[in-house]
Amino acid sequence: MPRIVDHAERRRAVAEVAARLVAEGGIDSVTVRDVAAKAGTSTAIVSHYFAGKRELLALTYAQAAGHARARVEAVLARDPADVAGVCEAILPLDDDRRRDWQVWFAFWGPAVADAELAAEQRRRVAGTLETLTATLRRAHEALGTAAAREEARRLLTIVTGIATQAVFDPGQWTPARQRRMLKQELARVAGAR
Amino acid sequence: MPRIVDHAERRRAVAEVAARLVAEGGIDSVTVRDVAAKAGTSTAIVSHYFAGKRELLALTYAQAAGHARARVEAVLARDPADVAGVCEAILPLDDDRRRDWQVWFAFWGPAVADAELAAEQRRRVAGTLETLTATLRRAHEALGTAAAREEARRLLTIVTGIATQAVFDPGQWTPARQRRMLKQELARVAGAR
Numbered sequence: 001m002p003r004i005v006d007h008a009e010r011r012r013a014v015a016e017v018a019a020r021l022v023a024e025g026g027i028d029s030v031t032v033r034d035v036a037a038k039a040g041t042s043t044a045i046v047s048h049y050f051a052g053k054r055e056l057l058a059l060t061y062a063q064a065a066g067h068a069r070a071r072v073e074a075v076l077a078r079d080p081a082d083v084a085g086v087c088e089a090i091l092p093l094d095d096d097r098r099r100d101w102q103v104w105f106a107f108w109g110p111a112v113a114d115a116e117l118a119a120e121q122r123r124r125v126a127g128t129l130e131t132l133t134a135t136l137r138r139a140h141e142a143l144g145t146a147a148a149r150e151e152a153r154r155l156l157t158i159v160t161g162i163a164t165q166a167v168f169d170p171g172q173w174t175p176a177r178q179r180r181m182l183k184q185e186l187a188r189v190a191g192a193r
Numbered sequence: 194m195p196r197i198v199d200h201a202e203r204r205r206a207v208a209e210v211a212a213r214l215v216a217e218g219g220i221d222s223v224t225v226r227d228v229a230a231k232a233g234t235s236t237a238i239v240s241h242y243f244a245g246k247r248e249l250l251a252l253t254y255a256q257a258a259g260h261a262r263a264r265v266e267a268v269l270a271r272d273p274a275d276v277a278g279v280c281e282a283i284l285p286l287d288d289d290r291r292r293d294w295q296v297w298f299a300f301w302g303p304a305v306a307d308a309e310l311a312a313e314q315r316r317r318v319a320g321t322l323e324t325l326t327a328t329l330r331r332a333h334e335a336l337g338t339a340a341a342r343e344e345a346r347r348l349l350t351i352v353t354g355i356a357t358q359a360v361f362d363p364g365q366w367t368p369a370r371q372r373r374m375l376k377q378e379l380a381r382v383a384g385a386r
Contacts, residue, residue, distance in 0.1 A: 026306040028246075053221075102305040109299035111361065113219040121361045154374065161354030168304065168314045181347065188381065 012063075014039045014049050019060040023102035027053060027110075054110070057117065061107045064100035065124055071097075072131060081138035083189070086131065087159050087182050092166050093175045101167045129156055140189065151189050158185050205256075207232045207242050212253040216295035220246060220303075247303070250310065254300045257293035258317055264290075265324060274331035276382070279324065280352050280375050285359045286368045294360045322349055333382065344382050351378050 017039040021030045036046040050056035068090055075085035092098040111117035132152035137143055143151065162181060166173030210232040214223045229239040243249035261283055268278035285291040304310035325345035330336055336344065355374060359366030 024306060026303045028303070029306065105298075105305050106302035108357075108361075109302045110219045110221070112295040112298050113217060113222065118361050122365075125358060125362065154377075157351060157354035157358065157374065159354070160357050161350035161352070164301075164353050164357055165318060165350065168301075168311050169318065172315075181350065184347075 010039075010041060010045065011049060014041065014046055015059045015063040018050070018056060019063040019103050020099065022056075022060045022106050023099035027057060027106045030056060054114070054117070057107050057110060058120070060103050061117075061120065064103040067096065067100050068128075072128075076131075076135065081135060083132070083135050083139050083155070084182065084186055086135050087155060087186075088179070090128070090159050090163070091178050091182065092163050092170075092173075093178060098167055098170070101163050105164075105167065125156070129153060132156055136189065143189075155185060155189070158182070203232075203234060203238065204242060207234065207239055208252045208256040211243070211249060212256040212296050213292065215249075215253045215299050216292035220250060220299045223249060247307070247310070250300050250303060251313070253296050254310075254313065257296040260289065260293050261321075265321075269324075269328065274328060276325070276328050276332050276348070277375065277379055279328050280348060280379075281372070283321070283352050283356070284371050284375065285356050285363075285366075286371060291360055291363070294356050298357075298360065318349070322346060325349055329382065336382075348378060348382070351375065 014035060018030060018035050021034060021038070032043050032046045032050075036043040039046065050059055071089035072086050075082050075089050079085065090097070092101050107117065107121070111121050129149070129152050132155060133145070133149045136148040136151055136155075137145065140148070158181065162173065162178050166178060207228060211223060211228050214227060214231070225236050225239045225243070229236045232239065243252055264282035265279050268275050268282050272278065283290070285294050300310065300314070304314050322342070322345050325348060326338070326342045329341040329345055329348075330338065333341070351374065355366065355371050359371060
């Protein structure tokens, strides 16, 4: 099925370029013409993927979420109990991870008033919470499911709080400071005591 | 100086209406005509306050920040050492506070690619950090400035993390859950041990 493979590949390339442009200049700076030029395809093709700003947001959001998921899966493939690794896969510790947060920020404003976009955001947070809960249980056998979920919620809250500050203030929130705060909070996980 | 008073009052009224519309429908849904109608003024006056989306964002951001600051000041006027009260003044525990966060989210997307808007965000976070540090020092005399700042940073990170999740998921993040997590974290403040 070369046609389908080609279609998926082209969609991925368009989404990747669009996500990068959103992260660099905000959603309003992204034009169909720019994306087409940088993805090496036609404006007709790009227009097919995003009829409007809402489709563009959904596409780039999913792309950034895909990056994060792939990083988390790579961590867990190496060590299924690496709680710190899962958190670090999400934190804006380098330009790639920072760009993903910039894409999510572009999404949050419109999502506030859009029930479907808000539901997408909730689904993603819920998925990350499940992954983190399972990882915590593997790391700390004594931790029950309910306690693990509470600890996962606390860690995800810390990670989100760090990220939303660090994206605007990378000077204050160096990778070292992000890791230090994460380490302190990991030391407080109930099962780790 | 009735003219100046009137000007300031009118600007406040316009900003208030604009902030409410941004929170309800996102920045792109706000029209000069709507704001003018709801603020009981002319489109010419409203156009004067926001020549474009960027000015509108800056105006509504400042308005939401003003709400938060007023709530924090009211808490500190009653009890200058009320750390929990300062945090609760910021958390989205009711519709008013939730609306402020919705306005900030609308701002974050564009701020990612706009050095001036990003600087405004950093200034606001730095101001809140100072207030929280001073409040912590009043609450826990044994806490030095550096330790108080670290604890303030941790609390503000928790508050920000809670808020960014709660705005999209008020069903999961009830006021009770927000307060419970805050209480747990306050119990962990170094000087409170």
